[in-house]
Amino acid sequence: MQVRFLGTGTSMGVPVIGCNCPICTSSDPRHHRLRTSALVRSHGLTIVIDAGPDFRLQALAAGLCRIDAVLLTHAHFDHVAGLDDLRPFCLRQGTVPIYGSPQTLADVRRRFAYAFDESSSGSSRPAITLHPVEAPFQLGALTIVPIAIPHGTWTITAYRIGPLGYVTDASAVPPDAVATLRGVQVLVLNALRVEPHPTHLSIAEAAEVAVAVGAPRTFLVHMTHTVDYRADYGLPPEVTFAYDGLEVEIESPSSCP
Template identity: 85%
Template structure:
């Protein structure tokens, strides 16, 4: 299984519009963070996790030509705004299956109502088939386990696919989710900033969750422009920041 980080930034991305802070003006490409999204390749399948407003440029950067399924963590703008950019894939492949919680998919159906309007003949629109999931399900030979985690007052969906655990936008990771993730070799986990936040894990909180799960490697994503790769946040060596374009073997 291969994992590519398409984006590792928070909802405003990095650089932030109009910001002259050291991170937003940094020449280090790892400080340029598109909105958080990822790509999994395994058994000849390509699975996209979230499609935010940067998805078009992310797909071009990755040379992406095919998608077999889309997993949505939740329906906030920075995770679903790029669903319309699935159109080229739909035109080549036909309807794409999109998986998520019932609440997430209800929001998608409302926000992208034109995609499901049978009277809109002749228009170019994404052709997607929504699949609400609460229990483990199959994408080809891959078993995908949805895991509910809190995002402030929301409950959103993390995923386990074999040896990979993917958790973004969590404010806490409850014991039930930790148990569902135990045994993964690679964990992807959100870490917004050093300071506490009501709806996202801080860097220190993410470090503690990583230790509870016990993955061999943990990669942090969904960082704001306050996070500096050059700084020491006291993380253990197996916990590191991901960056846009990073590809790893799981």
């Protein structure tokens, strides 16, 4: 399995428009963070997790030519606004299946109503099929386990894909979710900033979750422009910040619970 971090930033991205802080003006490319999204390649499948407003640029940078499935964590703009950019894939391969919770897919259907309007002829629109998931399901040889996670007052979907656990925009990771994630080789986890936040994990809170899950490697994503990749935040040695374009190989298989 290979994981590529297409984006590791928050809803405003980094640099933030009009900001002259040290991170937004940094020459270190690891501080340039597009909206959080990931690409997973395994067992001959290419899976995208979330498609935000930067998806077109992310797909071009990754050299994407085919997508077998899109997994959505939730329907906030920074996670779904790029669904229209699936059109080139649809033209080449037909429909692109979209998976997510029933609520997430209901929001997608409402926001992208034109994609499902059969009366519209002659226009280019994404050919997508919606697949609601609330229990483990199969994509080819992969078993994917959706995990309900609180995001403030929202409930969003994290995913376990064999040896990979992917959790973003969590405000907490409940004990049952931690139990489902135990045994993964790589954990991806949001860590917004140093200070607590009502809808996202702080860096310290993310580190606590990482220790509880016990993955050999944890990569933090969804960071604001207050997070300096080079700074010492007292993280455990197995926990580090991801950055856009980082690719991680996962060699050890792990069965889902």
